[in-house]
Amino acid sequence: MRMHGTDPRLDDPPGFVGGTLDRVDQIRTNPVLLAETFADPAARRLVLDGLEPVEVDGALVLEPIEADAWVEDHVLLGVDPTGRPIFAELLVELTGGSGATPRSRGLAGQVSAQELALYGTARSLLHWHVRHRFCAVCGGRTAPVKAGWARKCGACQAEHFPRVDPVSIMLAEYEGKVLLGRQHAWPPGRYSALAGFIEPGETIEEAVARELFEEAGIRVHDVRYVMSQPWPFPSSLMIACIAQATGDALTLDATEIEDAFWCDADGVRAAMAGEPEAPFIAPPRMAVAWHLLDRWLAGVAPREPSA
């Protein structure tokens, strides 16, 4: 099975992958450089509506920094390939939850992969700031430092850094079929790879094995990493794997999984082609699960050359 990093189909990455900003780590911790960067006439502010994207004519909206703006109220996302420093304003309020909305989900079909990645980074960071205005150590107020890449407590001086929550997302494979499941809240017919947060004290591979056993009663071996994706709802790192199951008898955890079944390559291919007779509705192309299924298909049954 071919699953390595040089696969040419990585030119078509999952959503939020492929950012082109230089994150300019050296500027974040240098107040003089940061002030110069903020004052650069080329600097731009990513326009957002709360945490929601603002898109016009197929592009995110970037505006010049206002003359009366404060650098302390902004995060420096990075410098784009044309040399423009890109900031986002931290003074946002949360209006909804942390999950994907129709508007943020829809952005994938509207802007370039690079802009989608830029939005994802901004969304994760802003969500973290809004939810970390107080110090978890002492309850004091925190303020942004390091160009918005950390917060510091004014009382106990503890520093806090943005969360990235690793999630294992996986296909179990058995006799040419893969295990697909659905959660209660999903649209009718939608099935996808199982997934769960990686916990303290686990490897990626141990988390894959635990999740498959917890959710479906499946034991696996030979867990192989396939690819990863940042998922900004609010700040996951999706780590996609394929594992070999030791059997196909399912014991579902009804609180997590509404249903699950083993699907063969023809069924997966039909679902990904959107065929009405397909055995399930595939996850959207922006999801790493779509690409995981695509890579699995490429391994078990090479596709016909496209027309």
Added chain:
Amino acid sequence: MRMHGTDPRLDDPPGFVGGTLDRVDQIRTNPVLLAETFADPAARRLVLDGLEPVEVDGALVLEPIEADAWVEDHVLLGVDPTGRPIFAELLVELTGGSGATPRSRGLAGQVSAQELALYGTARSLLHWHVRHRFCAVCGGRTAPVKAGWARKCGACQAEHFPRVDPVSIMLAEYEGKVLLGRQHAWPPGRYSALAGFIEPGETIEEAVARELFEEAGIRVHDVRYVMSQPWPFPSSLMIACIAQATGDALTLDATEIEDAFWCDADGVRAAMAGEPEAPFIAPPRMAVAWHLLDRWLAGVAPREPSA
């Protein structure tokens, strides 16, 4: 290069890998089951000294649960292979920082891989509890819920979950050599793989490329995942990769890296064998960097059969 999950040397894992506890997710959220589990005469409390391990005769110390103990003050680490529920007490105070101590580091040579993994899980969780007694959203007091696998704010009801911070740790490879670096605070002569936290909005592969460019001025392609390791100081998920460099000219970030050099397979082999003439002192065997170097050696230059 062979770097897949069936490599028999995974029987000798890095430190903190290979835990054998069933994490019994279904008990955490069921108060009746949790109370029964806590009252189980077989239940044991992992004895710790603050966050430091307590080891006697090559084993961690596990004591019966005291009759007057409260389940609310404990985290349920899981159920061991003999059926004993294993708890740890949450009412600890931090005496030092979050880094490894000589005592916690030394545990690797004293107890089994399974017990080391159990200690690592407990240490990460307890450190998180001590540092999250207040709500980052509103500053209110939080209390443990879900058998110690979450905390909930008494004021705003926000739920908070233990952190796992993904870190990329990597070898860049160029013309049969790998890039090794050292930090200012390390023991003299010690060199290892470069590493850095994965940020919001990045894939694992993008983080590897960014870190190598930030710290050493190296551009890479074809980043390949090799293995992962939980590192409980305080709660990292080390994600080890090998990347192909496009050149070998180094530009070091002096704030992060004291020195770096390209080392050939003979030099790496000598260092890992502890030879006095070796060009550097290898990282300890409990570190994933040791295993990353070992896997790299196995790929580029198969070792002689051991005697």
